[in-house]
Amino acid sequence: MLATRWEPWTELNRLSREMDRLFSRGGNAINSVTGVGTFPALNVWGDNDNLYAEAELPGFALDDLEIYVIGNQLTIKGERRPPEHDGGTWHRQERGYGKFSRMIELPGDIDADRVSAELNNGVLHVTLPKCEAVKPRRIEVTSN
Amino acid sequence: MSSTTMTTANQDVNKQTERSEMSNGQSHRPTFQPRFDIWEGDEELVLYGDIPGVKSDDLEINFENRQLTIHGKVGRHHDGEGYLYSEYGVGDFQRTFTIGEAINSEAISAELHDGVLTLHLPKSDAAKPRRIEVKTS
Numbered sequence: 001m002l003a004t005r006w007e008p009w010t011e012l013n014r015l016s017r018e019m020d021r022l023f024s025r026g027g028n029a030i031n032s033v034t035g036v037g038t039f040p041a042l043n044v045w046g047d048n049d050n051l052y053a054e055a056e057l058p059g060f061a062l063d064d065l066e067i068y069v070i071g072n073q074l075t076i077k078g079e080r081r082p083p084e085h086d087g088g089t090w091h092r093q094e095r096g097y098g099k100f101s102r103m104i105e106l107p108g109d110i111d112a113d114r115v116s117a118e119l120n121n122g123v124l125h126v127t128l129p130k131c132e133a134v135k136p137r138r139i140e141v142t143s144n
Numbered sequence: 145m146s147s148t149t150m151t152t153a154n155q156d157v158n159k160q161t162e163r164s165e166m167s168n169g170q171s172h173r174p175t176f177q178p179r180f181d182i183w184e185g186d187e188e189l190v191l192y193g194d195i196p197g198v199k200s201d202d203l204e205i206n207f208e209n210r211q212l213t214i215h216g217k218v219g220r221h222h223d224g225e226g227y228l229y230s231e232y233g234v235g236d237f238q239r240t241f242t243i244g245e246a247i248n249s250e251a252i253s254a255e256l257h258d259g260v261l262t263l264h265l266p267k268s269d270a271a272k273p274r275r276i277e278v279k280t281s
Contacts, residue, residue, distance in 0.1 A: 041231035056196035056232065058259030083192055088185035095179045095194055107228065122196030122259015 039100045040076070040124075048136055051106055051128040058122030059095075065119070067126060069112040074128065077101040108134035174235035178214070182241075186273055189245060189265040195237045196259035203256060205263070207249050212241045214261065246271040 040055035057065065059080050068075040082097040109131040117126045181192040191212075195203070198216030206213045216237040246268040255262045 042229045043227055043231060043234075044229040045227045051228070053229075056194075056259070058194040058196040059257075061258060083181070083183070083190075085183050085185065085190070088183055091182040091184060093181050095181050095192065104229065119258070120197075121199055121256075122194070 039096070039102060042102070042104060044104070044106070046130075049130060051108075051110070051130065053104075053124075053126040053128065055124045056122060057119070057124045060119065060122070060124075062117070062119050065117075065124065067115070067117055069110050069115050069128065072106045072109050073103055074106060074110070074126070075101065075103040076124075076126075174233050175238050176233070176235055177239050178216070178237040180239065180241075184245075186267075188267060189243070189247070191241075191261070191263040191265070193237075193239070193261040193263070194259065195256075195261050197234065198237060198256070198259065198261075200256045203254075203261070205252075205254055207243075207247070207252060207265075210243050210247075212243055212263075212265075214239050214263075216261075 040057055042053055042055050044051060044053045046052060053074060055076065057078065060078055064080065065076065065078040068077075077100065079099045080097050082093075106128065111129045111131050114129045115126065117124060119125075178193045178195050180194075183190045183192075193214060195214075195216045197218045197220065199219075202217040202219070204213075204215045214237070218234055218236055220234055243265065245265075248266045248268040251266045253264045
């Protein structure tokens with residue numbers, strides 16, 4: 001038997017996950033077609049030349065992920081399979097499995113040919129170079 | 145609950161934040177509770193935990209008095225400023241389980257692959273199920 005200390009947050013989290021599951025936009029099939037999903041959570045920031053997107057994707061290899069960039073849209077798709085055991089008992093299953101797809105819009109067009117991605121210890125880091133046209137340009141002011 | 149999709153909408157909410165107060169006045173650093181799957185078979189307990197961003201050198205696992213504590217340090221930092229999307233926080237991972245089964249603590253093993261910790265806790269012989277032969281006289 002396994003037990004953890006009673007942690008009210010855990011109970012709330014479980015509830016919020018169940019709610020997510022119930023009210024996720026139209027369920028799995030639609031999500032994967034339209035690319036509207038909420039997993040994974042993303043952090044996106046940028047500098048003058050690039051935008052950077054990061055997501056926590058533990059248990060994925062780069063082969064399990066598909067990353068697309070079209071114009072200013074970044075799409076990340078993937079699938080994680082549950083560990084397989086014959087018999088036995090699952091005491092806890094808190095980790096998510098299955099297919100996901102998420103699309104986000106970025107503030108400017110991306111040079112899709114130069115996009116690069118790396119995956120380290122379950123953290124995906126995507127470097128998205130901005131198109132020349134959308135890079136900030138300093139305008140020299142001349143006086144006569 | 146058929147095939148579960150990954151509908152973890154906001155990991156910032158799901159990963160619970162407990163800001164650990166440091167008495168010596170160091171800056172606050174968020175600590176998150178990682179998610180775990182726990183499977184029990186006849187021979188062992190297997191724990192799977194998602195601890196993305198933790199290197200094996202930065203992972204500390206202790207088993208003492210039936211308390212299994214997992215602490216993973218995450219070096220990078222996320223302050224949420226200047227971000228276009230800021231949907232999850234970055235910080236250390238910590239979780240404690242109380243293991244009721246008798247475990248052969250010498251034989252515990254751990255692997256870390258792609259941010260997933262797999263812990264094998266072999267049961268001590270006393271805790272393994274035993275089949276009792278019924279003899280007929």
